[in-house]
Amino acid sequence: MTESRKGFDVEVKLHGNQHNSTKKSKTSRREKASLLGHEDAIATNEEAIADGAESDESDSPDHKTFSKKRQLPSVGPEEDSEHMEANPSDKMDHESGEESLGVHESHIHNLIVTTKAYATAKALKPFAHRLTTESTILFLQNGIGVIDEVNEICFPDPETRPQYMIGVNSHGLKQRNAFDVVHAGAGTIALGILPGTGSARPLIDAPDSSRYLLRTMVRVPVLVAVGFAPTELLQQQLDKLAINAVINPITAILDIKNGNIDHNFFLKRVIRLLLAEVSLVIRSLPELQNVVNVKMRFDPRRLERLVWSVAELTAVNESSMLQDVWAQGQTEIDYINGYIVKRGEQLGIHCVVNYMLVQLIKARGVLVNKEKEGLLPFGSVAKF
Known part of the structure; x- marks a missing residue:
């Protein structure tokens, strides 16, 4: 319509x-x-x-x-x-x-x-x-x-x-x-x-x-x-951030649709490591320390269920980050996984998995831009 x-x-x-x-x-x-x-x-x-x-x-x-x-x-x-x-x-x-x-x-x-x-x-x-x-x-x-x-x-x-x-x-x-x-x-x-x-x-x-x-x-x-009240709104922001921190970078790096992250044993291992960091940072935020049941709401197992639910509902869709990578190379990774890394550093938590994904997405953007400019020698074998 x-x-x-x-x-x-x-x-x-x-x-x-x-x-x-x-x-x-x-x-x-x-x-x-x-x-x-x-x-x-x-x-x-x-x-x-x-x-x-x-x-x-x-x-x-x-x-x-x-x-x-x-x-x-x-x-x-x-x-x-x-x-x-x-x-x-x-x-x-x-x-x-x-x-x-x-x-x-x-x-x-x-x-x-x-x-x-x-x-x-x-x-x-x-x-x-x-x-x-x-x-x-x-x-x-x-x-x-x-x-x-x-x-x-x-x-x-x-x-x-x-x-x-x-x-x-x-x-x-x-x-x-x-x-x-x-x-x-x-x-x-x-x-x-x-x-x-x-x-x-x-x-x-x-x-x-x-x-x-x-x-x-x-x-x-x-x-x-x-x-919503500001505190409840922040929790909803963090719910969405946790979902985006998994689906967006993984689909953009692997160049797959959202539904393809499910039923993959190896990806599940990566996702659980990723959500462990996200959960730890969110549950440690000082602005949420007086919120009731915040530990349960941002438990890694609940966040994982949210990710699978959204991946199933949007199975045939391409994530916004994947579209951004192919369109212009620049993404919102600094405001998703990068935010987790930044807040983790402030709290003394080293988010190595999130940091790695941030660097991989930025590297992917550089490669896409170079490919569009014809700077990469695709189709020929380099001799050393």
């Missing part, structure tokens, strides 16, 4: 200087989609709409449907579009030259970030000045640890930081291009407002934008979104 949505106002931030802002683009919608990158941060003035999500346009009488179509600027072959933002309150002036291409100064109330974890800080930095303490950023991404980078690069002053929200997504999505997303599997989204992010204020003092965004997301039926 194909469902089309249109009528959004967008602004596209371009890299490079080769463009003509005074001429209307005749590029077709499909061509524009192929030119735009898939790692986009999307925002509206009062709400942001994630890839593949439906908007509840009747949520409030004060929020009207904006159907004005904004003409996208023409994109040359050497230009790389990195960031797309929808903001119905802005007006793009195509007659003012280069600076008119999406560089607006209006306040962003809510921003949903769906980029790959490693691209988040770079994508947010050009728009950091448009986010205030009354703004809310929702991170819908794999892995953990990106917020530390965002704080360091985009919002170093705690007194001027926006409010952060985290989403743990179990929906299966496959993006064919910037404007075409396949809902490959129904799931849920766990949402939570992080305490102590915006101006170090308590959770009860979160800005109105946070409550509005949370309420809007929960009321969209297709998302199956539910709000």
Whole structure:
């Protein structure tokens, strides 16, 4: 089933200087989609709409449907579009030259970030000045640890930081291009407002934008979104992290579908060693020491059952890390297994299996890139 949505106002931030802002683009919608990158941060003035999500346009009488179509600027072959933002309150002036291409100064109330974890800080930095303490950023991404980078690069002053929200997504999505997303599997989204992010204020003092965004997301039926307290949300993040720490790197290294990790005695040995490290680190985290039954929740045997369950449900799918390796060589490994290694070092735990997988994934990315560039002597035998 194909469902089309249109009528959004967008602004596209371009890299490079080769463009003509005074001429209307005749590029077709499909061509524009192929030119735009898939790692986009999307925002509206009062709400942001994630890839593949439906908007509840009747949520409030004060929020009207904006159907004005904004003409996208023409994109040359050497230009790389990195960031797309929808903001119905802005007006793009195509007659003012280069600076008119999406560089607006209006306040962003809510921003949903769906980029790959490693691209988040770079994508947010050009728009950091448009986010205030009354703004809310929702991170819908794999892995953990990106917020530390965002704080360091985009919002170093705690007194001027926006409010952060985290989403743990179990929906299966496959993006064919910037404007075409396949809902490959129904799931849920766990949402939570992080305490102590915006101006170090308590959770009860979160800005109105946070409550509005949370309420809007929960009321969209297709998302199956539910709000959670910060501690429970962290546990759900770690559940997903443990699953991704097994399925993603193993399938990417062996170039196999998710279901192929099951019924393999040798892989089970590796997976159990891997989960032993993951479990030990998670159960030792200081932020979980006062949580009831945390030892049982993150027991290696329970985590292993979760891995087999997800591998069976997604047996015919290729993991996101395998797709990333073949697409561009860069992956989110530093925010999955790399996070386990980092926290293990802080706790005095040496996670050698996770460290090895991090290095193997990065090595695989290098090899894929070299193969694409034709630098490896495939098809001939080297003589020594």
